[in-house]
Amino acid sequence: MATAEAQLSEKQERSIAHSTSWLNVWEGSVRSGKTIASLLRWLMYVVTAPRGGALVVVGKTYDTVGRNVFEPLQDPSLFGDAARHISYTRGAPIAWILGRKIEVITANDAKAEARLRGLTGAGAYVDEMTLLPKEFFKRLIDRMSVPGALIFGTTNPDNPGHWLRKDWLNRADELGVRTWHFTLEDNPALSAEYVARMEAAFTGLWYRRYILGHWVMSEGAIYEAFDSTIHVVDEVPAITRWLCDAIDYGTVNPFADLLIGLGADQRLYVVSEYRHDSRTARRQMTDAEYSAARRQWLAGHGVRPEFTVVDPSAASFIEQLHRDETPGVVPAENTVLDGIRTVASLLAADRLRIHRSCAGLIDELPGYSWDDEKAEKGEDAPIKQDDHSCDALRYGIRTTEALWRPHIPIALEVAA
Template sequence: MKTRSKFEFTPFSRKQLQVLSWWANPDTQDCEAIICDGSVRAGKTVVMSLSFVIWSMINFNGQQFGMAGKTIGSFRRNVLRPLRNMLESEGYAIHDSRSDNMLTISKNGHTNYYYIFGGKDEASQDLVQGVTLAGFFFDEAALMPQSFVNQATARCSVDGSKFWFNCNPEGPYHWFKLEWIDQLERHKAIRIHFMMEDNPSLTQSTIDRYNRMYSGVFYKRFIMGLWVLADGVVYDNFDPDTMVVDPPRDAVWEENWIGIDYGTQNATTYKLWSLFKGIWYNRGEYYYSGRETGKQKTDEQYVDDLEDFYFDNGLTRSDTTLIVDPSAASFKRSLKNRGFKVVNANNDVLTGIRFMMTQMNAGIMKWTPVSVHTIKEFNSYIWDEKAAEHGIDAVVKEHDHCMDADRYFAMKRLYKKKKKHVRLIKEGF
């Protein structure tokens, strides 16, 4: 039988030690919930999940518990893998029934059962109905609907049950901020606010790198750990002095991709992105609005214009890939019928905006003087203030056609899901 190597724990910070011991501390042991919020990479998630299991195994035997992420898959990647590594290193026996999404954990004569849930939408509340639990751990609680959290907490009817929440901040009117963080006394809850500096495993260079990655509202939330509104211009990090450049002379382009935002009456735009020595340049822009011109084009006419766009920019069908919104079904058929390479765009708006801002800050995406409509949109693309007042991050669907096309490119070609569990293990908590 293969022997598992001992997990090397990084020394805990003061706040991490609070999380590990709050349920045994005479000053806080009567509290019924703990909330850990704050910046990214601050050491919240894994130390909370470890503390949750230790608490439950010491205080209960033969009971059922709940653990949830936004999806079961994200929970298994981001929480369960490092958690299992730590627990088995400390002598816990774990059986993972993937078909039932249930863990059976045993140590020192105690055995308990941990059901894994995904809280991604309103229908998720149905998953927890009917089960009796002795505690619940919510990873990224602010990404879950209130109905799921309400149903899950209602299932914890065993005497001594406690709730565990962690999250990164959203807007100040988000339901979790209003119902839990702003009402700690009513819920008999304690709150521990984390910053990256509370994670002793992070070097200063790593902290500096994360500081450079985010801008605007995302910097305030993910770095400063603040619950703030998304308002004003979306891409407030756009600097034309450094981000609009002349394309390199005599460049031999290594790759070509075109992000396409297709509209019937709204504008249709083609955004050509080409790679040279590690930097992507938007060296071609097509923009046509049927609403502004008073004459709408057919799918075939738009494809004709794309043929001209290819010719003008020295492109071939074999060296260029088109990224198109999945909803543009008829237009995609016309493109494929003409032999163009077409892939579906990832239309996750908020993740796409956040990711594109990091690429801009890193100098990976640059625009050129041909990006005329794009530069105008950077100054006109704004957050929806009315939606923000209801706790929802949304953009105003105006002046967004070039913005969408560029986001499609960034998310399809540049975005890669990071293996968070590997970084957690390497960098500690």
């Protein structure tokens, strides 16, 4: 079985030929060819996998599994005639690959381990391994009990203290695990122009992990590319689409609301900021007062954004907005690292600018930093201090991504 159009690199061919261990891991840069190689090997395995047990595809969510696994598998330009024999509807728990039934299992929370109960596994393909809970992965391995069962998985680099690296990759020889490290140079399908765009799209931590393919610790400023002389402006162009106002809710802590629009110059703009700090003002506001203040602020700009994106933990305020018949209220997409990475990429490519009036956001951005103590424990997390407008920014950018992405000419791909 071979791909229809794509030519494989020597490393891809080698990884396919020698991925015969009980656990086989492709790791490294984004778009480095590891996913195509691992999926081709998975197709080959499905044909020959032992009977009497389940074959499973595992990922963090149904969306990531659909995007990273089944969309490529169903692309005939990548997998030729085999693509016609792969059937999957996004969100479904069952797929069919080359006549074999495949169970699709997600692992997005602490309860995910229960989804493996009763499974007798004959083989597994694991997407984005570092995003899975540690105990879920251990249980998955335990469940691959059919003789001859093999596991295949991919991952981008993460914190060097991550459990996957410490417990499995660093002990590969001892445990009989086979691993292959990929960089952009290992994907012959990438043009030089595309590689240049990818290199420009990432900065700091993300550049070191996703372009160089290094397992490095998060440290220092999160938005290293932020430059007030570039990203802070006195005027904004015509706004072609008012995407949202994005709210980080606070009573004792500051309440921050950012108005975000898509500019005619194919950039995102934070046009205005409403902010109330109860400590500075020496007065706390109620949900009803915040809602009224928000309406007055937006009315002053003559703007009604398409969505009001709210801190998902602010249940009482969301309810107040509904009572006030605020249109387009949605809980924010709150995957912290994905949001940070997207904002960082926009700043690095100069596709996000901020009006000078947004004093709270401008003040927070330079000091928004990684938590060193958590980094030492293998976790990537920002310091939870002076981050309210920064949180509102990633809420708004990430939640409305489907609206602005088609209009922003930047390589923001983060999948393998």
